[in-house]
Amino acid sequence: MKLSRVLYAQHIGFMFKKHWLIQGKRVPIDTGVEQYLKDKGIKVEDALDFIKEPEVHERVHIVGPFERALPLDENHPNFKERPCYTLTNMNVLLEGISQAQVLTKTVIAEDKLPPRIEELAQLPAPKAVHEGVKKAILSANVFDCEQKKLPKIKDPERPAYNFTRILGITDRRRNQILTNKLMQLIEKSSDVDVTQSKYVLNDIECRTVFDKENELIQFKDVSNILVTTNKPLKHEIEDRDIPFIEIPDLYPIKHTVTLPKQHFYDEVSKYPIPSNMLLKHPHTTWLHYNATEVKNLYEEPVTPIQVLGRSLTHTFAIASSFAKQLYGEDIKDLPEPVYVNCIQTDGQRYHFGVLELNTLNVDGTDGTKNVWFCKNDVKLYDSSRYLGAMPALENYNPAVYGYINAFYNC
Numbered sequence: 001m002k003l004s005r006v007l008y009a010q011h012i013g014f015m016f017k018k019h020w021l022i023q024g025k026r027v028p029i030d031t032g033v034e035q036y037l038k039d040k041g042i043k044v045e046d047a048l049d050f051i052k053e054p055e056v057h058e059r060v061h062i063v064g065p066f067e068r069a070l071p072l073d074e075n076h077p078n079f080k081e082r083p084c085y086t087l088t089n090m091n092v093l094l095e096g097i098s099q100a101q102v103l104t105k106t107v108i109a110e111d112k113l114p115p116r117i118e119e120l121a122q123l124p125a126p127k128a129v130h131e132g133v134k135k136a137i138l139s140a141n142v143f144d145c146e147q148k149k150l151p152k153i154k155d156p157e158r159p160a161y162n163f164t165r166i167l168g169i170t171d172r173r174r175n176q177i178l179t180n181k182l183m184q185l186i187e188k189s190s191d192v193d194v195t196q197s198k199y200v201l202n203d204i205e206c207r208t209v210f211d212k213e214n215e216l217i218q219f220k221d222v223s224n225i226l227v228t229t230n231k232p233l234k235h236e237i238e239d240r241d242i243p244f245i246e247i248p249d250l251y252p253i254k255h256t257v258t259l260p261k262q263h264f265y266d267e268v269s270k271y272p273i274p275s276n277m278l279l280k281h282p283h284t285t286w287l288h289y290n291a292t293e294v295k296n297l298y299e300e301p302v303t304p305i306q307v308l309g310r311s312l313t314h315t316f317a318i319a320s321s322f323a324k325q326l327y328g329e330d331i332k333d334l335p336e337p338v339y340v341n342c343i344q345t346d347g348q349r350y351h352f353g354v355l356e357l358n359t360l361n362v363d364g365t366d367g368t369k370n371v372w373f374c375k376n377d378v379k380l381y382d383s384s385r386y387l388g389a390m391p392a393l394e395n396y397n398p399a400v401y402g403y404i405n406a407f408y409n410c
Contacts, residue, residue, distance in 0.1 A: 083261035096305030103363040108245040114235040120406035135296035136181035141384040219317035271321040284341040332361040
């Protein structure tokens with residue numbers, strides 16, 4: 001008979017059935033282990049008899065790789081009845097910068113930076129430095145070898161259409177490469193005395209816990225790069241002629257909207273650098289905006305106003321945790337202001353800000369307030385991609401490097 005595909009399939013099924021019958025009637029082979037254990041004086045019990053016996057046997061404690069975590073419920077030792085409204089670096093505020101103003105009791109000087117930074121930003125940089133910045137942009141967006149699935153492309157007019165998935169460099173990777181290369185260029189072009197008086201730390205976590213109108217709030221943030229110095233940062237600012245954006249009224253929205261409650265938290269703020277270290281004073285913090293990681297609580301697109309709010313809350317978390325390390329957890333109005341610079345970027349757009357922390361008493365809108373100086377939405381370039389099989393960088397803006405260099409050297 002010709003061995004056709006159907007006959008071949010029948011033979012395979014027949015073989016499996018016979019093989020199953022044979023394997024089901026296998027007789028256990030005596031390996032001699034039982035007799036060996038009896039000779040050693042070790043008692044051997046049948047597993048079935050062990051299960052049937054009602055008496056309680058002593059269980060052997062097996063040491064695993066780690067202890068099992070306790071369930072997060074009301075019986076957990078770290079459970080607290082009072083809820084804490086928590087903001088992390090992965091979510092944003094619903095009302096963005098306006099809600100951040102209310103939470104931190106801050107007024108805004110928009111499109112205004114301290115005079116010292118503006119002066120340093122106008123200083124021309126050598127041509128070789130700008131060539132290095134261009135190479136850094138191309139390295140982050142074109143030359144890197146990372147190939148991972150990028151987010152799906154969606155067409156609003158054809159929401160059901162599936163585009164081909166694209167492999168490329170993720171936004172997290174692009175921001176890390178570009179920021180680290182820019183920091184390297186700035187340190188190479190700065191004076192030795194300036195670089196030796198600073199630390200550059202990566203992925204530093206900080207936490208600040210404070211009360212606002214009888215509600216407990218905490219900011220848990222991660223500074224992608226934190227530059228610290230051996231002396232406090234100072235800015236000489238004449239605010240008499242500066243038009244400030246006052247703290248808005250969010251009614252009927254509450255200031256804790258979209259802040260999830262947590263019952264497991266630490267009531268003590270945490271500044272990442274110990275107080276006995278010499279270079280502990282915060283100077284400049286870098287914050288990356290990765291669109292694939294930072295999300296709204298209700299899965300809506302993140303708006304530009306919400307991105308700006310991240311800068312203020314992030315800088316407030318670092319400045320307030322440092323102030324509490326200096327003066328204690330119960331400090332309200334500070335004896336002298338704490339200044340912290342902030343740079344937020346998505347790899348293409350840059351937001352620059354300086355926070356003047358004057359008080360940690362954030363109740364209401366009266367009394368001493370904090371001040372936020374900012375210059376937002378400055379483009380480093382228009383596009384960085386392959387154009388005609390050649391790497392191309394379009395419309396490079398040298399002013400961005402000037403501000404970054406000014407923030408480091410101020």
